[in-house]
Amino acid sequence: MxxxxxxxxxxxxxxxxxxxxxxxxxxxxxxxxxxxxxxxxxxxxxxxxxxxxxxxxxxxxxxxxKYTSDGLDIAVVEKQAKEAVDKQQEMRKDISRIIKLADCNQRLDQHIFFIIHINYLTHYPAEDKFYICEIAVSAVCLRNGVVDVFHRLVKPGKLPLGFYGSAKTHSKLTHQLLEFCHEEPYEDNTEEVFTEMVSFMKGHTKEDILTVYTKEIILDMTENVIQNFRAEFSMDEKINVYSLEVMFGTLKNTVAGNLVWPTDSTSQNEVEKDVYSYTADISCQFHEDFDISVFCSKSIVTRYGYMICDHCCPDLNIQLVAGVHVPVGVKVPQNSSGVVTNTPWSYSNESGQQVQEVRGQSSTGYEQHFPRLGGSSHVSTPSVVSFSSMKSARNETQPAPGPRAAARLEQSFRAIQVNEARRDHRNLHFPEHGCDKHAKLAK
Ligand SMILES: [Zn+2]
Missing domain, CATH: 1.20.5 (Single alpha-helices involved in coiled-coils or other helix-helix interfaces)
Incomplete structure (x- = not known):
């Protein structure tokens, strides 16, 4: 029938x-x-x-x-899955293209990577909109470390009816910014912040399409916020939001010259470990005062920059400098020639212009928006530059090793450096909290 x-x-x-x-x-x-x-x-x-x-x-x-057990059309579900895979592949291709291009032009060490982090209060599903409260972007390059950081606390306007509760819970568990960003008369400064953020990035790159990198777990949220901003404020600038983990892995393999990190799992683990999460003096004044720098957008984009430099600079023989490539206080081996460089920092940007600046100049926005709290901007001053005495000693006293031996030596030096950095970091921030094992290690 x-x-x-x-x-x-x-x-x-x-x-x-x-x-x-x-x-x-x-x-x-x-x-x-x-x-x-x-x-x-x-x-x-x-x-x-x-x-x-x-x-x-x-x-x-x-x-x-045909339909799934949830009643969703299988054809539609499959189409969405395929689109997600295609988008992921496109992103990988584009990240590889960006890094290869910089490498071919021998400017990979000076290429500026923008790392972004956004804190939000709540998500309003009816408009698919996130009400954000803090945003930070760091400009990072391997040669000059964390070059600059843009940071603002955001006032997102009045929350939609019925969403204060979810915002309160999320805020309490994370950044604790609700009361400061959402108070009468419910000011909305998102357009101003977004415009400033775009100018910040354009001041550091000549690329037509801006690319920002963020942790995969918040990539969809970040992309939603940025694309909503662009639509709402009719911005022409195209901004791609890409995976920090994929960029980090691709960059590491490129600087190492081979597939040292064959899958994404190593870069994912490193991002997850977040070794510099308790670094002092890199968060905004609000989060510094409340002692929750771990959730601060400014701290997050700064320490991810340090993490990338920490792993990638040695492959390009770039000396790690505390306060520039790694946090202030992380001990790097002393330079035998005792060369010292200090602020103001000078470097040539991607357009070949000489730029001079003092670190940490970008206002946190805290003072601007919350003057009653008396915020002050943080300046991370680079400490003394010291080149590896071990490497110098090797170069002076021994004949140059073969490529494999050199790679092994490089690896051992790297391991020593990393261990030292981690030990000092642990010592600096948790002197009294270490277990016996760590206390011994620290000595
Ligand atoms: Zn903060």
Whole structure:
């Protein structure tokens, strides 16, 4: 027996269902259509919706469509999955292109990577909008470390009715910014912040398309915020939001010259470990005062910059400098020649211009928006530059090793450096909290 043909649209579905309810006998075709036509005309959008949905489902079923156990159309689910895979591949290709291009131009050490982090209060599903409260972007390059940091506390306007509770819970568990960013008269400074952020990035790169990197777990949220900003404020600048983990892995393999990190898992682990998460004096004044720098956007983008330099600079023979490539206080081996460089920092940007600056100049925005709290901007001053005495000693007293031996030596030096850095970091920030094992290690 042939399948019963479904309604072509919501109205025809309504006609069919009405006829079925009436047994199809009491009215003629004309009477039925006249009756349903009048009824349909008086029905609201909401009342029509179930008929339209049932008509759509019936059409798909008639065409042989299949559904998941949640009632989702398998064809649609598969299409969405394919789009996600394609998007991921496109992103990987573009990250490789950016890094390869910089490498071919022998400017990889000076290429500026922007790392972004956003804290939000709540998500409003009806408009698919995040109400944000803090944003930070760091400009990082391997040669000059964390070059600059943009940071603002954001006032997102009044939260939609019924969403204060979820914002309060999220704030309490993380950044604790709700009371400071959401108070009468519910100011909204998102446009100003977004405009400043774009100018900040354009001041550090000549690329037409801006690319920002963020942790994969918050990539969708970040992309949503940025694309909503662009649409809302009619911004022409295209901004790509890419995975920090993929960029970090690609960069590491490129500077190392081979696939030292064959999968994303190593870069994912490193980002997850977040070894500099308790570094002092890199968060905004608000989070410094509340002693929750771990959730501070400014701290996060700064320490991710340190993490990347820490892993990638030695491969390019770039000496790690405390306060520049790694946090202040992390001991780097002393330079035998005792060379010291200090602020103001000078470097040539991607357009070849000489730039001079003092670190940490970008205002935190804390003073600007919350003057009653008396914030002050943090200046991370680079400490003494010291070149590896071990490497110098090796160069002076021994003949140059073969490539494999050199790689092994490089690895051991690197391991020593990393261990020293971690030990000092631990010592600096947790002197009294270490267990016996760590206390011994620290000595
Ligand atoms: Zn903060």
């Amino acid at each position: 042939p399948k019963k043909k479904p309604g072509r649209n919501g109205y025809w579905q309504f006609v069919l269902e009405t006829r079925d309810k009436m047994g199809g006998k009491r009215m003629s075709k004309e009477e039925l259509e006249s009756y349903t036509g009048k009824k349909w005309a008086n029905m609201s959008k909401e009342e029509r919706k179930p008929f339209e949905e049932r008509a759509q489902l019936a059409r798909r079923a008639f065409d042989g469509a």
